[in-house]
Structure formats: structure tokens, C-alpha cells
Amino acid sequence: DTAVSQTPKYLVTQMGNDKSIKCEQNLGHDTMYWYKQDSKKFLKIMFSYNNKELIINETVPNRFSPKSPDKAHLNLHINSLELGDSAVYFCASSTRDEQYFGPGTRLTVT
Template sequence: DTAVSQTPKYLVTQMGNDKSIKCEQNLGHDTMYWYKQDSKKFLKIMFSYNNKELIINETVPNRFSPKSPDKAHLNLHINSLELGDSAVYFCASGGAGEAFFGQGTRLTVV
């Protein structure tokens, strides 16, 4: 069983569109995250949720809106996509220990 699963794995879309990435974890963790990895492989935290509550919002444009319907799911909705949003987005979950990452969603905005 995949511990942290994201869909889709690849997403190609035009500027201005709205898209969503879904994430689910079956590890029973309370905390879930979204990270963005840019073309230089730098990983930056975007959001952290704990038991469905937003804990961290790292100055991400408000075009990005996370939603956590329950503690096993953390989805990311992006409005009005821009070229600069092209990156790999990783979902992760963690308890008091390390974070476990999903396989990533490669978003390409054209």
C-alpha cells in the first residue's frame, strides 16, 4: 500500500486555468504538508495542516488554497495558474518523527 499518494503525477495546463492536486495518507499521521520543489531542486514548505487545521502558511500567494476534509487528506487548489507556478509539488505527512513524501506532481504551466 502506498503510504502517501498524490494525483495526478503529471499536470500540464495553460496559464489562467484552475487546477487541483489531491493527496491522501494512510499512515494515521496528524500533520500533512505541501512542499514546492523548483527547477533548482530547492524544497520550500508551503502549508502545514494538523488535524485539519492550518498551522503554517508560508507567504504563499492566495491563489493557492489548501483544503483538508479530514486528517488523511490534504488537497491543493491553484487558481489562475502562472508560468512561475511550474514546479514539482510534494505532499507529505508526519507525526513526531520524520515526514513521508508522496511521489510528487510535476506541474507545467504553458
């Protein structure tokens, strides 16, 4: 069983479109995250939720809106996509100390 899953794995879309990425974890963790990994492999935290409550919001444009319907799910909605949004987006969940990552979603904006 996959611990942290994301859909879709690949997403190709045009500038200006709106898209969503879904994340689910079956580890029973209270905390979930979204990260962006750019083309140079640099990983940057975007958001963190604890028990459906937003606890970290790291200077991310407000075109990005996370939504946590329950503590096992954290979805990422992106409005008005821009070329610079092209990246790999990782979802993760954690115990108090250790994080576990999903497989990533490669977003390409053309």
C-alpha cells in the same frame, strides 16, 4: 500499499486555468504538508495542517488554497495559474518528528 499518494502525477495546463492536486495518506498521521520544489531542486514548505487545522502558511500567494476534508487528505487548489507555478509539488505527512513524502506532482504551465 502506498503510504502517501498524490494525483495526478503529471499536470500540464495553460496560464489562467484553475487546477487541483489531491493527496492522501494511510499512515494515521495527524500532520500533512505541501512543498514546492523548483527547477533547482530547492524544497520550500508551503502549508501544513494538523488535524485539519492550518498551522503553517509560508508567504504563499492566495491563489493557492489548501483544503483538508479530514486528517488523511490534504488537497491543493491553484487559481489563475502562472508560468512561475511550474514546479514539482510534494505532499508529505508526519509523526511528531519524521516526515514521509508522496511521489510528487509535476505541474507544467504553458
